Amino acid sequence: MKKMKAVLVIDMPNRCWECPIHYLNICEANQYKVGWENGRNGKPDWCPLKPLPQKLPPNELGNMSLYKSGWNACLDAITGETE
16 A cells, blocks of 8 residues: 655754754654754754745746646645745
8 A cells, every 4th residue: 555645844944953843852753863063053964854846937938837837836735825
């Protein structure tokens, strides 16, 4: 049976100490220990948080207009934003 996927949308933190998934020096997403060097000095390479892709520019529509429109609508649905 194929496992379902889920998405949690949060504001991207700049470092571990600002992350809501960080608790008592542990990353609750993957159980990595958050040390001083990676907790305060930016996002470590092992961080499981990935940024959402960017919207496609509407001014360059051409023959990809339906694709771009759908792409941007999908990102709006994920973030709860509307144009």
